[in-house]
Amino acid sequence: MVLIEKRELRKVLHPHYLTNIILALSFILLKSISPICAVTFIPYLSSACMITKLGNVILFAASDPVYCVIYIALCVLQLLLLPEPTYSGPEAIAYYKGADLDEEIARDKRVTWLVELYTVWSPPCIDFSSVFAELSNKYSLPNLKFAKVDLARNTDTATKYKINTSTLSKQLPTLILFENGQESMRRPIVNHQGKLVKFTLSYDTVVSEFDLNNVYEECKKNPIKDKKEKKEKTT
Known part of the structure; x- marks a missing residue:
């Protein structure tokens, strides 16, 4: 059985069908144009x-x-x-339950935290996992730590940070930077009108938006000193 006959092929070459095919493939075609490509x-x-x-x-x-x-x-x-394949390479990430992370952040406010709130079933979260792991390997310090919380298992955390975890949610994953024990910024964000501000999570955008290079240098210049070190200096 022939999939398409010559008579039908002539119909397919009609401008109506050709424009339909172009419109159907428009996103893939426009992926090569950097100003339009956003995902x-x-x-x-x-x-x-x-x-x-x-x-x-x-x-x-x-x-x-x-x-x-x-x-x-x-x-x-x-x-x-x-x-769907998940990242399984090296990383410097701590996995927490929501309440445990809150306690850890409050325990030592000198530590800066970059936290990813995610779900295991979300395709954007799966895709971003390797990027977050790469960031943790490069920027992790004793006072600059990376952590993840699975919102599917910690619904209270999703409620606390007002993150929609539905299938169609555009808030997954959400990155939050904690400095001095408090949230200092997050991406993506919801504006005052209740609309989500679009943000593409990639290695370069995270480094740029969260100013990770400067955060890293500041943490490196001001390491956390143990109590033993303080005593040795005073004696």
Whole structure:
């Protein structure tokens, strides 16, 4: 059986179908243009696959419910047997429950913390995990620490920091910088009108927006001194 006949191919070459194809592929085509490109490719690919699979479910259901059930079963098996790959390389990150992190931050306010609030099922969080690990390896100090909190397991933390953890949420992941025991900045943020200010999380944008190079230098110039060191100097 031929997938497309010559007669149908002539119809496909009609401007209507050609413009439809161009519009459908417009995002991928515009990815190569830096002023327009504002998201990384992997989260887009994951979202595109999810939307396409939902469309296939509707098409299979309209065609034959039996095929629809089989297709859904295959999608579930794919998620279980072939989950999205996660970063497993070196990192200098501490994983906390929400309450434990609050206690740790309050215990020594001389320590600066960069905290990622995430969920394990969010494609943007999965994509950003390697970037956050790379940042922790480069900038981690005894008084500049990196931490992560899983909001799916710590819903109280999500409520406390007013982060929407729904499937369509654009607040995942959220990065918060704590200085002197207090939140000093976060990205992305919600403005006074209650609208989320768009922010692309990447290595360069995080370093630039959180001024990590200067934060690192300041922490390096002012290391935390142990009580033993203080006693030795006084004697």
